Amino acid sequence: MLETIPLTTAKPTAHTEIEPLRETKPLRETIVSICGVCSSGCGAEVHLENGRIARLTPIKNHPYSVLCTRGMKAAEIVYSPDRLLYPQRRVGARGEGKFERITWDEAYDVIVAGLRRIADEYGPEAVGMYTGRGNFEYGLNEMFAPAGTAESSANAVLFPFGSPNTSGVGALCYVSYGMIAPRACFGAYMMDMQEDIDHADLILVWGENPATDSSPALLPKLRQLQQQGTRIVVIDHRRSETAQALRCEWVGVRPGTDGALALGMIHVLFAEDLYDHDFAHNWTHGLDELRAYVQQFTPERVEAITWVPAEKVRELAHAMACAQGCSILTYTGLEYSDSGVQAIRALYTLQALAGHLDAPGGKLFKPRNRLRLNRNLTPPPANARPPIGAEEYPIYYEVRKEAHAALFPRAILEGKPYPLRGLIVSGASLITAWPNPDLWRRALAALDLLVVVNRFLTADALYADIVLPATTMFEIESYQIHGNYVQLRQKVIEPLGEARNDYLIFAELAQRLGYGHLWPQTERAMVEFALKDTGVELADLLAHPEGVAYPQPPMRYRKYASGELREDGKPGFETPTGKFEIASEWLRSYGYEPLPVYTEPAEGPLAAPTLAKTYPLVFNSGARTNFDFRSQHHNIPGLLNKLPAPLVHLHEEDAAARGIADGDPVWVVTPRGRVPFYACVSTNIVRGAVEANMGGGGPLGPQAWREANVNALTDFEHRDPISGFPVYKALLCDVVKRVE
Numbered sequence: 001m002l003e004t005i006p007l008t009t010a011k012p013t014a015h016t017e018i019e020p021l022r023e024t025k026p027l028r029e030t031i032v033s034i035c036g037v038c039s040s041g042c043g044a045e046v047h048l049e050n051g052r053i054a055r056l057t058p059i060k061n062h063p064y065s066v067l068c069t070r071g072m073k074a075a076e077i078v079y080s081p082d083r084l085l086y087p088q089r090r091v092g093a094r095g096e097g098k099f100e101r102i103t104w105d106e107a108y109d110v111i112v113a114g115l116r117r118i119a120d121e122y123g124p125e126a127v128g129m130y131t132g133r134g135n136f137e138y139g140l141n142e143m144f145a146p147a148g149t150a151e152s153s154a155n156a157v158l159f160p161f162g163s164p165n166t167s168g169v170g171a172l173c174y175v176s177y178g179m180i181a182p183r184a185c186f187g188a189y190m191m192d193m194q195e196d197i198d199h200a201d202l203i204l205v206w207g208e209n210p211a212t213d214s215s216p217a218l219l220p221k222l223r224q225l226q227q228q229g230t231r232i233v234v235i236d237h238r239r240s241e242t243a244q245a246l247r248c249e250w251v252g253v254r255p256g257t258d259g260a261l262a263l264g265m266i267h268v269l270f271a272e273d274l275y276d277h278d279f280a281h282n283w284t285h286g287l288d289e290l291r292a293y294v295q296q297f298t299p300e301r302v303e304a305i306t307w308v309p310a311e312k313v314r315e316l317a318h319a320m321a322c323a324q325g326c327s328i329l330t331y332t333g334l335e336y337s338d339s340g341v342q343a344i345r346a347l348y349t350l351q352a353l354a355g356h357l358d359a360p361g362g363k364l365f366k367p368r369n370r371l372r373l374n375r376n377l378t379p380p381p382a383n384a385r386p387p388i389g390a391e392e393y394p395i396y397y398e399v400r401k402e403a404h405a406a407l408f409p410r411a412i413l414e415g416k417p418y419p420l421r422g423l424i425v426s427g428a429s430l431i432t433a434w435p436n437p438d439l440w441r442r443a444l445a446a447l448d449l450l451v452v453v454n455r456f457l458t459a460d461a462l463y464a465d466i467v468l469p470a471t472t473m474f475e476i477e478s479y480q481i482h483g484n485y486v487q488l489r490q491k492v493i494e495p496l497g498e499a500r501n502d503y504l505i506f507a508e509l510a511q512r513l514g515y516g517h518l519w520p521q522t523e524r525a526m527v528e529f530a531l532k533d534t535g536v537e538l539a540d541l542l543a544h545p546e547g548v549a550y551p552q553p554p555m556r557y558r559k560y561a562s563g564e565l566r567e568d569g570k571p572g573f574e575t576p577t578g579k580f581e582i583a584s585e586w587l588r589s590y591g592y593e594p595l596p597v598y599t600e601p602a603e604g605p606l607a608a609p610t611l612a613k614t615y616p617l618v619f620n621s622g623a624r625t626n627f628d629f630r631s632q633h634h635n636i637p638g639l640l641n642k643l644p645a646p647l648v649h650l651h652e653e654d655a656a657a658r659g660i661a662d663g664d665p666v667w668v669v670t671p672r673g674r675v676p677f678y679a680c681v682s683t684n685i686v687r688g689a690v691e692a693n694m695g696g697g698g699p700l701g702p703q704a705w706r707e708a709n710v711n712a713l714t715d716f717e718h719r720d721p722i723s724g725f726p727v728y729k730a731l732l733c734d735v736v737k738r739v740e
Contacts, residue, residue, distance in 0.1 A: 026050045032059065032545040033490040034480055035071045036078075036473030038629060039136035040215040041480040042067060043546065046074075046492045053078055053474060053493060059546050063482040064215045069626040073638040077472065078496070082456055082635050082700055084469035085497025094445045094463045097699070104498065107466050111424075112512050114449035114465070115161065118422045124162025125385050126421045127449070130405055131155045131168035132428020133630055134454060134470075139478035139489070140503045143519060143526055147377035148401040150189050151179070155426065156378035157506045160515040164380045164387040164403065165420065169428060171389075171396070171405040176335040176723040177207075179399045181344035184584040186357070187574030188565070189399075192366050195327035197225060200361035202323040204316075205234045206347065207258065207333025211241035212624040218329070222246060233316070235261070236333070237620055238649065238691055239684035251316070252686035255620040256601040256730025257306040258334045259343030261313065262350045263598055264302030267294040268317035269353055275321070276355035279580075283560060283572070286583025286595060290349070293595055305598075305606070307686060320354040325361010336622060336728040339599035340720045346596035349582050357580070358558055365565055367553040371484050373530045376519060385418060393724040394590055405434070406716075406724050409443040422449035426502065427470070431459035432631040432697040435726050436672075436716035437709050453505055456632065459698050469499040476501040477523040479530055479541070486536050487547030488527070592722055601730035603671075603718065605688075611671070612732055617654065618689040619670060619733035621710045625693070634701030646696045646708035648677040650735055651687040655679060658735060665740050668692050670713040670733045677708060679735070690735060694728075 026049040035044040035056060043062030047055050053075045058065045070077070087107035092098025102110075118126050131153055135141070144155040146166060154166040178190040197203055203222070210218040219242065226232050226246055234243035235251045235258070243250045253261055269275040270291050280287055299310035320326050328351050334343045348363075356362030380387075380401060388411050389404025390397040396404055411420035423444075430444070431437045437459075444450055444463040452464040461467050475496065478489040495501070500508075503526060510516045520526040531538055540548050556564070560580075563569045572578035576585040583594040605612040627643040628634055648668050650660070660666060662681040667674040668690065677692055685691060697709025711728075718727040 031490055031492050033492050034473070034487060035067060035074065036475070036492065037070050037074050038133075038214045039138060039473070040064060041138065041482060041487070042071060042215045042217070043487065044071065046474065048492070051493070062547060063485050064217045066215060066217045066220065068214060068216050069642070070214075070629055070633060070639065073636055074474070076636050076638045077633065078474055078493075080456070080636060083496060083499070084455060084457065084467060085499055086469055087498065088467045090465050095441065097462045099467060104500075107468060108508065108512050110466055111449070111451055111509065115422060115513070118448055119162065122419050122421055123385075124381070125165060126419050127158060127161070127163050128165035128167065128388070128403065128408065128420055128423050129155050129158050129163075130408070130423060130425045130428055130430065132426070132433070133169055134427025134632075135168070135502055136427070137473055137476075137478060137502065138480050139526055139530065142373070142530060143376040143503060144506060145375050145377055146401045147379040149399060151191050152400055152402065154400065154402040155506060157510055158424075159378045159380055160510070160518060161513055162381045162384060164384045167403040167405040167408070169433070170400055170402070172433065172725055173332055173335070175396060175400060176341045176720065176725055177330065177332055177344050180341050180395055180723055181348060183399060184341075184581060184587055185345055185348045185352075186580050188365060194364050194366060195329060196325060196361050196364050197221065197327045197329075200225075200323070200325040200327040201230055202319055202326040203230055203232045204326065204328045205232065205236075205242055206328055206330045207236070208329045208331040209236070209240045209242050209333075209624065210329065211245050212626050214629070219245060231319070237686050237689050238623065240623070241626070244684070251308055251312060254305070254307045254686065255618050255689055256337035256604060256727075258337070259339055259346045259596065259598040260297060260302055260305045261308055262343065262346035263294050263297040263596070264299055264306075264313045265317040265320065266290070266346070266350050266353060267297045268299065268314050269321060269350075270294065274317065275353045279355060279357065280353055283579055284352070285575075285577040285579040285581045285585070289595055290582045293597070297598070305600070307688070320350070320356070323354075323356070323361070325359065326351065326354060326356045327362060332622070335720070335723070335725050337730045338601050338720065338727060339597065340725055341722040342593070342596045342598070345584070346598070349596055352580055358560060360557060364555065364557070365559055367555070368564065369553050371481070371486075371534070371536070371550050371552065373479070373481055373486070373534050373536065374532060376529060378518065388417065388420065389724065391417070393722075395587070395592070395722055396724055404724050405430075406719060406726070409439050412443040412446055421447060423447055424451045424453070425460050426453035429458040429460055429631045429698060432695065432709055432711065434716070435711045435714035437697060437711055439716060453502065455499070456635070457699050458631070462699060468505060469497065470502045470505065471495045471499045475499065476503070477527065478503070479527050484550045484552040485547050486541060486550065488538075488541040488545060490545055587722070601727070603715070603731045605732070608732065615670060615732035615734050616688075617650070617733050617735060619668070619692070619713065619731040620689055620729045621692045621694045621714070622728045623691050623694075628695050631695040631698050634695070634698065634705040640701065644702065645678045645704040646693040646710075647680040648693070648735060649680045649682065649685050649691040651685050651689075652681050652683055653687055654690075654735070655681040658737065660735065660737050665738045667736045667738050668713060668733055669736055670731060672715060673712045675708055675710060675712050676704070676738065678704075690733060
């Protein structure tokens with residue numbers, strides 16, 4: 001038996017140790033490829049010295065010709081001594097972190113035997129899969145996609161095995177904004193949409209923060225447009241990094257009340273006859289019902305709800321109505337409230353009624369005949385039991401064709417609706433991503449089989465039976481598409497140690513389970529499958545490693561009037577009524593309120609005034625930073641020195657009332673517990689609200705980050721009723737000075 005070692009102290013094998021720099025002039029080489037720190041696909045020239053990554057520079061004229069702070073620290077990430085470099089098997093108790101090194105064959109033997117043992121005892125639906133942001137590599141997603149959905153980050157490798165229970169980070173991110181809300185309104189997904197910011201004279205940045213996006217390519221574009229005269233307004237509970245970088249207008253809003261603000265602006269459009277009459281009367285369904293509903297959302301009432309001054313509500317509505325083109329940049333910022341789906345629908349309805357849907361400067365439908373590459377779609381198992389969560393969140397299941405991970409702990413610990421006994425977690429960290437980390441620890445500890453695939457140690461990995469080492473995306477070959485721009489992801493370096501491409505890990509698992517023929521078994525074969533008969537030639541991509549722009553159809557506007565949005569070619573939208581559904585018949589058919597109604601946060605100062613006496617501040621978490629990636633990189637010195645400890649942002653007046661100064665150690669306290677942070681005091685957040693850094697709670701990095709799992713403060717049972725997303729925002733808390 002090989003030596004037993006704690007996983008946290010695992011070191012690279014001898015042939016991957018970092019060599020000292022030679023005194024002679026190093027051998028230099030540049031490989032044109034794609035940044036491999038995350039999946040955004042930023043074009044990068046990777047500069048090697050003696051065969052090792054030294055630095056990155058952006059490719060000029062690339063769609064994403066930019067590198068973020070994390071990308072600039074790529075060498076530190078790739079060569080970190082914390083990298084997982086060989087398969088390991090647990091030899092200690094779950095959670096103890098004691099493992100022994102094994103071979104890949106031994107690891108697959110354990111995994112396959114465990115999956116089959118569970119299937120024999122409980123049925124194949126008793127095993128499941130969970131994938132996270134670390135598995136968002138484009139080719140991996142497209143090759144292991146579940147059939148029946150336009151887009152998914154879930155992995156279908158267990159579908160042929162007989163399990164419908166694949167899930168992932170889509171159960172708590174993006175699907176409300178990107179799939180449910182747009183389909184309910186206009187029968188399309190956000191992957192089929194784009195904001196025409198180049199022709200907008202007003203841009204609302206509402207629930208998005210381009211300065212910390214991956215990729216941050218949008219920020220320099222916004223700066224350029226601003227210099228050309230475009231008005232940019234940031235609507236956020238914080239004066240975000242984007243607002244600060246652009247020095248633009250900031251409208252502070254109470255977390256969780258964005259839907260009320262949108263409805264208040266719609267009220268003004270109706271009250272002052274500022275809406276687009278042609279679109280509203282000819283192309284919408286539910287207009288009269290909405291007009292009646294928003295009567296209650298006067299600017300004065302909206303001010304009381306949102307903390308946005310009544311006159312600003314009116315002014316923003318006027319600005320949208322008068323704009324030649326108004327784009328709204330939004331992402332996940334509105335998803336995590338009591339009515340996240342409906343708030344986003346209210347935003348889309350506001351933009352449409354103001355005349356900016358499929359119009360110059362507004363929200364555009366991409367051409368249906370645009371360039372597309374092949375996806376390898378795998379159907380769910382026939383005659384299988386419904387996946388976990390399908391009954392509770394049927395809308396989510398309809399758009400994703402996957403299980404809802406919010407119900408995994410119940411299935412593991414209570415066997416409802418049926419037992420879940422085995423789980424593969426890849427590129428994710430359940431314990432740091434979901435509310436109630438103690439519940440997830442109990443759930444993971446209770447499994448019969450837990451397999452973790454990752455590049456670094458995670459909180460979940462401490463409970464795993466098998467840990468498999470994945471490469472970074474500098475160590476693989478794949479492909480990327482940005483609109484009409486296609487690029488080959490060239491392998492920059494060979495895999496370190498015994499790490500393997502995530503794609504090949506699952507292709508091999510399929511092979512071991514007896515159905516490997518369903519997936520290409522090499523990286524090159526996978527790329528060739530994606531490109532076959534699409535008009536994109538591999539030879540062109542190899543000859544032009546910087547990428548190739550292919551012809552694209554011209555943009556036409558008001559495509560709903562010319563029959564270009566529906567499969568049957570008729571005018572209108574791909575909705576049950578054929579119109580923009582202000583009142584969604586799809587939602588109504590599942591028993592949900594069809595109008596984009598506002599729901600006051602149940603744990604908020606207005607709905608819970610008694611609780612607010614003990615917890616007077618509005619809690620918020622989830623804002624991203626440039627110095628970590630969700631729960632990753634707190635062990636990377638070049639990034640850690642920019643954000644060495646987790647912060648809670650609060651207004652200087654709220655801090656002064658509590659005797660708290662900038663940098664003080666504090667507790668953030670909610671009805672569910674307390675977590676240590678350090679105070680960041682400023683006027684860059686609305687008074688009465690806080691923003692606590694997410695991503696802490698993992699086993700790597702300094703103690704301050706390891707102790708700061710923000711989800712010990714959030715509520716596992718508090719979810720959006722349509723999407724099932726946790727409410728990470730719009731809760732109540734207090735901040736208390738602590739003595740270290």
